[in-house]
Amino acid sequence: xxTKEQIEHVAKLARLDPKGEILTKISDDFNKVVEMVDxxxxxxxxxxxxxxxxxIKNAFREDICEDSFDRAKILKNAPxxxxxxxxxxxxxx
Amino acid sequence: MELFRKTATELSKMISNREIxxxxxLNASYDRxxxxxxxxxxxxxxxxxxxxxxxxNIDDKIKNGEGLSKLAGIPIAIKDNICIxxxxxxxxxKILENFNAPYNATVIEKLEQNGLVFSGKVNMDExxxxxxxxxxxFGPTFNPHDVSRxxxxxxxxxxxxxxxxxxxxxxxxxxxxxxRQPAAHCGIVGLKPTYGTVSRYxxxxxxxxxxxxxxxxxxxxxxxxxxxxxYGADKRDSTSYSCPKELCNFSNDLNADVTNLTVGVPREYxxxxxxAEVKESVLNAVKTYEKMxxxxxxxxxPMLEYVLPTYYILSSAEASSNLARFDGIKYxxxxxxxxxxxxxxxxxxxxxxxxxxxxxxxxGTYVLSSGYYDAYYNKxxxxxxxxxxxxxxxxDKCDVILTPSSPVTAYKIGDKNADPxxxxxxxLCTVAINIAGLPAISLPCGFDSNKMPIGMQLIGKRxxxxxxxxxxxxFEQETGLTNIIPDIK
Numbered sequence: 001x002x003t004k005e006q007i008e009h010v011a012k013l014a015r016l017d018p019k020g021e022i023l024t025k026i027s028d029d030f031n032k033v034v035e036m037v038d039x040x041x042x043x044x045x046x047x048x049x050x051x052x053x054x055x056i057k058n059a060f061r062e063d064i065c066e067d068s069f070d071r072a073k074i075l076k077n078a079p080x081x082x083x084x085x086x087x088x089x090x091x092x093x
Numbered sequence: 094m095e096l097f098r099k100t101a102t103e104l105s106k107m108i109s110n111r112e113i114x115x116x117x118x119l120n121a122s123y124d125r126x127x128x129x130x131x132x133x134x135x136x137x138x139x140x141x142x143x144x145x146x147x148x149x150n151i152d153d154k155i156k157n158g159e160g161l162s163k164l165a166g167i168p169i170a171i172k173d174n175i176c177i178x179x180x181x182x183x184x185x186x187k188i189l190e191n192f193n194a195p196y197n198a199t200v201i202e203k204l205e206q207n208g209l210v211f212s213g214k215v216n217m218d219e220x221x222x223x224x225x226x227x228x229x230x231f232g233p234t235f236n237p238h239d240v241s242r243x244x245x246x247x248x249x250x251x252x253x254x255x256x257x258x259x260x261x262x263x264x265x266x267x268x269x270x271x272x273r274q275p276a277a278h279c280g281i282v283g284l285k286p287t288y289g290t291v292s293r294y295x296x297x298x299x300x301x302x303x304x305x306x307x308x309x310x311x312x313x314x315x316x317x318x319x320x321x322x323x324y325g326a327d328k329r330d331s332t333s334y335s336c337p338k339e340l341c342n343f344s345n346d347l348n349a350d351v352t353n354l355t356v357g358v359p360r361e362y363x364x365x366x367x368x369a370e371v372k373e374s375v376l377n378a379v380k381t382y383e384k385m386x387x388x389x390x391x392x393x394x395p396m397l398e399y400v401l402p403t404y405y406i407l408s409s410a411e412a413s414s415n416l417a418r419f420d421g422i423k424y425x426x427x428x429x430x431x432x433x434x435x436x437x438x439x440x441x442x443x444x445x446x447x448x449x450x451x452x453x454x455x456x457g458t459y460v461l462s463s464g465y466y467d468a469y470y471n472k473x474x475x476x477x478x479x480x481x482x483x484x485x486x487x488x489d490k491c492d493v494i495l496t497p498s499s500p501v502t503a504y505k506i507g508d509k510n511a512d513p514x515x516x517x518x519x520x521l522c523t524v525a526i527n528i529a530g531l532p533a534i535s536l537p538c539g540f541d542s543n544k545m546p547i548g549m550q551l552i553g554k555r556x557x558x559x560x561x562x563x564x565x566x567x568f569e570q571e572t573g574l575t576n577i578i579p580d581i582k
Contacts, residue, residue, distance in 0.1 A: 079421060
C-alpha cells in the first residue's frame with residue numbers, strides 16, 4: 001500500500017500538485033497500478049543482465065557545425081518574452 | 094464508386110493515368126470530412142489552404158511532366174504528436190494547445206519529398222497515454238462502425254479518419270499497441286515497424302525506447318507503399334537503422350505465397366482473458382493459413398502474464414523523464430499566477446497535464462525513486478531481456494507469430510474510463526512487441542455479433558517487416574477482408 005504521504009512525496013519530486021478530485025482519483029488508481037506492477041516481484045530473474053532496447057553500439061557522426069533554428073521562430077512559442085529572450089521569474093534575490 | 098472509397102493504391106493509379114488531379118482528391122477528402130466528421134471527430138486541426146496549395150503544387154509538377162513518386166498527390170492524416178513545420182502539434186494536451194512546431198519530423202520531410210499532401214492533424218489520447226482515444230483534451234473520437242463506441246487508442250484519430258473514408262492513409266505512433274489496437278477496433282490495417290527502422294525525430298517522445306511511428310490504411314498494399322517512403326536511417330535519430338534495400342522494398346515485392354511459411358500460434362494468447370468471439374475469429378484465420386499451404390505450429394510464450402507490469406514500469410519511467418521538459422518556461426502552457434520559479438513549474442504542469450498523464454509521470458517517478466529503483470525499474474529491464482529471449486526462441490520454430498490484436502472488440506465510450514486496470518488489459522496482446530523491439534501488423538479477420546471488427550496480429554523477427562506485410566497481404570487476398578468502410582450512423 002502506497003500511503004498518502006508517499007504519493008505527495010512522489011508528486012513533489014515530479015513537480016506536480018494534483019488537488020481535490022484529481023488527487024483522490026490518482027491515489028486510488030496509483031495503488032491499483034502498483035499492485036499490478038508488483039506482480040513482477042514473483043519472477044525469479046536470477047542473474048539476467050539488464051538491457052536496453054537497441055542493439056546499436058555507438059552511433060558516431062562527424063562533428064560538423066550546422067545552422068540551428070531561427071531565434072524568432074523559436075521565441076514564437078515562448079509563453080513570455082522580452083528583448084529576444086525568454087522571460088522567467090526572478091531566481092536570485 | 095465514390096472517390097472516398099478508393100485506396101491509396103487505386104488513387105495513385107488514377108493520378109498516374111491523369112484521370113484525376115491531386116486537388117480533386119483533396120477536395121473529395123474534405124467533402125467526406127464535412128459529411129461525417131461531426132460524428133467521428135477524428136481531426137484536431139485542418140489547414141485547408143496549406144493543403145490545397147500543396148496539392149496544386151503536385152498538379153503543376155504532373156502537368157510539367159516531372160517524375161513523381163507513387164504516392165504523389167495522395168492526402169495523408171497525421172497524428173497530432175508528429176511535428177509539421179508551422180502547424181500546431183498539441184499531443185491532445187492543454188499544455189501544448191498552442192504549440193506551433195518550428196520544424197518537420199523526418200517522416201514528414203520524407204512524405205513531403207514524395208509529394209504526399211497533409212490533410213490535417215488527428216486526435217489521440219493525451220501524449221499517447223491511453224487505449225481508447227477518450228483521454229484527449231479536445232474530447233473523444235468515435236468509432237465509425239458504431240459511434241457509441243471507442244475507436245481504440247492512442248492513435249484513435251488516425252484509425253477513425255481512415256476507417257471512415259476521410260483519407261486512405263494516416264500516420265500514428267505505437268508505444269504499446271497504439272497503432273495496432275485502434276486499427277483492429279476500426280477494421281483497418283496498422284503496422285508497427287521494427288524499432289529503429291523509422292526515424293523518431295520530430296515525434297514527441299513518450300517512452301523513447303518503445304516509441305515507433307507506423308502507418309494505418311484500409312489495405313495492406315497501401316501500408317506497403319507508405320512504408321517504402323518512411324523507412325530508413327536518420328542522423329538525427331541515433332537509434333535509427335539503415336534498412337538494407339532488400340528488406341525494406343515493400344510494395345514492389347508484395348507476395349501472397351505462404352507455402353514455405355511456418356505460422357506459430359502461442360497458446361497463452363488464446364487463454365481465458367481473450368473474448369470468445371475474438372478467439373474463434375483468429376483461430377479461423379489460423380485455419381485459413383493452413384488451407385493456403387502454410388505450416389502451423391503451436392508455441393508457448395509464458396512471459397505474457399508479466400508483459401503488462403514490465404511495460405507500465407518501463408514506459409512510465411521513460412515518460413516521467415521525457416515529460417520533465419514541459420515546465421512552462423520555453424514553450425507550452427504557463428500558469429497565470431505563481432509565487433516563484435518552482436511554483437511556476439508545479440502550477441503549469443498541474444494545470445497543463447490531464448489526469449492520466451499526471452498519474453503516469455508519478456508512477457514513473459515512483460519506480461525510479463531511491464529505494465524502489467532496483468525492485469521495479471531494474472527488475473523490469475531484466476524481465477524485458479527474458480521477454481526478448483522468449484521471442485527469439487519461438488522464432489527458432491516459426492517465421493511469424495499469429496495472435497489477436499486485442500483481447501476484446503471496441504467497447505462503449507465511458508465503459509472502462511473508471512477502471513485503469515480494465516483499460517490497461519486492452520494492451521495485453523500488443524505491449525510485448527514493443528518491449529522486444531519487434532515488427533507487428535494488425536489486420537481485420539472478422540466481425541463480432543455486434544458487427545464490430547476483430548483484428549489479428551502478425552509478429553515477425555527483427556527486420557522481418559517485409560515478411561509480416563506479405564503474410565498479411567496473403568490473408569487479405571484470400572479473404573477479401575479489405576478496404577472496409579462502414580455506413581456511418
